[in-house]
Amino acid sequence: MxxxxxxxxxxxxxxxxxxxxxxxxxxxxxxxxxxxxxxxxxxxxxxxxxxxxxxxxxxxxxxxxxxxxxxxxxxxxxxxxxxxxxxxxxxxxxxxxxxxxxxxxxxxxxxxxxxxxxxxxxGKRTPFSRVVMADVFGNDTRMLGFITDELTKDMFSIFVPTGPNPTNGFIFHVKRHQLEFLDVKSEEAMRSIVAVGTGTRIMLDNNDINIRAKMNASKTTAGSTEGFNNTPVNEPPLTDTPATHPDSQQ
Incomplete structure (x- = not known):
């Protein structure tokens, strides 16, 4: 027991x-x-x-x-x-x-x-009432989170829950330009988190198209960069000329 x-x-x-x-x-x-x-x-x-x-x-x-x-x-x-x-x-x-x-x-x-x-x-706004897509690390990796506090006009505290257990998560303090505000209810965003991302596409379809445009642009840029990096280096062609031994030249 x-x-x-x-x-x-x-x-x-x-x-x-x-x-x-x-x-x-x-x-x-x-x-x-x-x-x-x-x-x-x-x-x-x-x-x-x-x-x-x-x-x-x-x-x-x-x-x-x-x-x-x-x-x-x-x-x-x-x-x-x-x-x-x-x-x-x-x-x-x-x-x-x-x-x-x-x-x-x-x-x-x-x-x-x-x-x-x-x-x-x-307060005029309650925490978790505003849903955002946050580019926390500045590398176009977006995280779905909630505004928990407004530190200044250009600085926010956000909570990014983990899925499928949204009671755990991470707290970040980011600037406004790192955030995309979504016209989504908190319940819808939370359901997407609990479902480990399922339904995110529907939320983005009903919101600012610039979010998906930026994501597609970042993917295109990453793909072009990857293609450039994978371009093989021009190497001298292999020949069938046999190697000559030093003694044979004498």
């Missing part, structure tokens, strides 16, 4: 691994959100403690002072977030925030995880 569980190809091992990875995946999502909620609640408690003594002056009708204090705290915290967000959008504020983030904030536990989680919910 122990050997069966330890066997990586056995059903109990696969089931246990699936359960463990699923639980960890849920934890990765919930933990940053829980920390974010905890921080917001902590700030609200601080503001309530500061505003509560003034809640009698701000009381409206029969509303309890504690309710008034909580509402005022939420309003103040929302305005504070708005001011910070507005400041960060300005050039000087953005530069200051990048400096603050690189020197101090990135040192805080879970900050990078929380930052990426918030970007997933607020």
């Amino acid at each position: 122990i050997e069966t569980v330890n066997n990586k190809n056995s059903f109990p091992y696969k089931l246990g691994r699936f359960f463990l990875t699923t639980v960890l995946g849920g934890l990765v999502i919930i933990l940053p959100l829980s920390i974010f909620v905890f921080i917001v609640q902590f700030l609200i408690r601080i503001l309530v403690g500061l505003i509560y003594p003034l809640s009698d002056l701000l009381q409206v009708g029969d509303v309890e002072p504690s309710v008034t204090a909580h509402l005022m705290s939420i309003i103040i915290l929302t305005l504070l977030f708005f001011i910070i967000g507005l400041t960060v959008q300005m050039p000087r504020g953005k530069a200051f925030f990048r400096l603050l983030e690189s020197r101090y904030l990135m040192m805080l536990p879970f900050y990078s995880t929380i930052r990426e989680t918030v970007k997933q919910f607020t």
Whole structure:
């Protein structure tokens, strides 16, 4: 029984691994959100403690002072977030925030995880939503991948899954000119990867013809180069003249 569980190809091992990875995946999502909620609640408690003594002056009708204090705290915290967000959008504020983030904030536990989680919910594009053909090595060998992050206007992070198991793969940071963006749904691209390339031709037929044109051009260039390299070198013709011995010349 122990050997069966330890066997990586056995059903109990696969089931246990699936359960463990699923639980960890849920934890990765919930933990940053829980920390974010905890921080917001902590700030609200601080503001309530500061505003509560003034809640009698701000009381409206029969509303309890504690309710008034909580509402005022939420309003103040929302305005504070708005001011910070507005400041960060300005050039000087953005530069200051990048400096603050690189020197101090990135040192805080879970900050990078929380930052990426918030970007997933607020970003204009979600990871894996854009499918690309990447010329990673600059030799016209194309890889089917997904945009995971936009580092700059001309630099992207891409994930290239391996087939038939797309949970494994490689991460590359490439420039825009190395990418061909495909008008393909992520599900279609993933099915092609799981099928170890089957269906790729259909995706290319429905997309920019320049991709196939470039591939054909590269093949033509490679073929002509190969033909040139395989041209036999002109060698002197073989003759049937027998070799003469030095003694016979005498």
